[in-house]
Amino acid sequence: MRSLRTIGRAAGALVAVAATSAGALPTPVAAPAPVPVVAAGPVPVVAAAPVPVVAAALVPVVAEAPAPVAPTVTLDRAEARPGGRVLVRLAGWPAGTVVIEVCGAGPAGCAVDSSVQTHLAGTGLGGAALTAAVPPGGCPCQVRVTTLDRRLTAAAPLALTGDPGARPAPAAEHRATVPPVVTAVAVERDPGWWSRLGGPARHTLVVRLRNDGTAPAAVTMSVTVGRGDDPSGFVPPPAVPDLAVGEERAVRVPVSLPALAFGTWTVEGRVVTAGVAAPFRASVESRPWGPTALLGVAVVVLLAVELLRRRPRTAPIRPAEGSGGAGPSVG
Missing domain, CATH: 2.60.40.10 (Immunoglobulins)
Incomplete structure (x- = not known):
């Protein structure tokens, strides 16, 4: 029995020596856990948000130009008799000459014979007196103002009263082309x-x-x-x-x-x-002299008051003591 135990121990020792000389087997290493991939959905949204803001900041802000003032036409009366005088006032027009005439509404013609022309300064203000006349085709009528180049036109309504059978204005005759x-x-x-x-x-x-x-x-x-x-x-x-x-x-x-x-x-x-x-x-x-005269009078009055205020006052003279009473008696 002892020999068997001895043989067993020797065999075990030989196995241990063989294992030592061959090298120990490597201990298996656990693979690292896979890293979860996070979806990148929100990323482009967050990154793209400031882009339009920056782009808008780089765009220069251009101030809007004020809208041009539209030309206007006003009349001193809303109705007139044919042959009557109407005062036309203009505002907001460019510098230059305009034509003022009584025209029928729509495509009807205008009373060319009674039309007037006036020259407007750079202020755009002006006016002229217009003789009311029934245009060809009759009314409803309006006073129409037009620049010579026909680019701007404005009108104001005008009712022509009086003789309902008034004939349209006659055709224009030969007129001068230069002013007097x-x-x-x-x-x-x-x-x-x-x-x-x-x-x-x-x-x-x-x-x-x-x-x-x-x-x-x-x-x-x-x-x-x-x-x-x-x-x-x-x-x-x-x-x-x-x-x-x-x-x-x-x-x-x-x-x-x-x-x-x-x-x-x-x-x-x-x-x-x-x-x-x-x-x-x-x-x-x-040169109105009224305000100047009033100012001069006011200055004279102030000087007189100042002189009177600075004038020294004299004390009243009192009689000396003993100088009064009855005179010396005569014996």
Whole structure:
């Protein structure tokens, strides 16, 4: 038995030695757990969000230009009789000449014979007196204003009353194509005392015209008043009848100045015929002496009060003691 145990131990030792010399088997290593892949769905959304913001920040902001003011036409009355006078006021128009005429609504024609032309300054303000006439085709009617190039048009309704059988305006006859000659321009001062005291002044512009052409001249006038070289104050234009060939006429236009108007005032205007303008200019001095006189009186009164206040006061003279009573007695 001992020999068997000895043989068994020896066999076990040999097996151990063989295992040691051959090297121990490697211990199996557990594979790393697979890393879960996270879906990248939200990533492009988060990354793309600021892109349009940055792009919008890089785009320059362009300020919108103010919308142009549309031209307007206003009348001093809503209805008129054929042959009556209508004052047309204009605003918001470009500088240049415009045609004013009574037209029928829609495609109906216009009363060309009674149409007028007026030249507008850079302020876009102006006006003219128009003679109401029934256009070809009758009414409903309107006062239509159009630039010479027909690019801008505006209108205001006008009811023509009176004779319902009024005939349409006759066809236009031969007219002058150049304005009359402006032979003289002057301003007649307001003769009243109120303007000299500083109140509103009503002067009169006198323009002398002469028609040197070979045809009657239809004339319209535009007048402005104000300070400086470019007056912009609107003056109601006068109604100027046609000038016959060789006729000379003085046109008088009332020009009003406000109260306390000091200095030099410029009156500027144009005489227009067939779209051709003849300019004219005049000036008037406004020196009301009323405010100056009142100021001078106020200064004199203040000086007098100041002198009286500074004048030294003298004490009253009292009689000396013993000087009064009865005189020496005579024995």
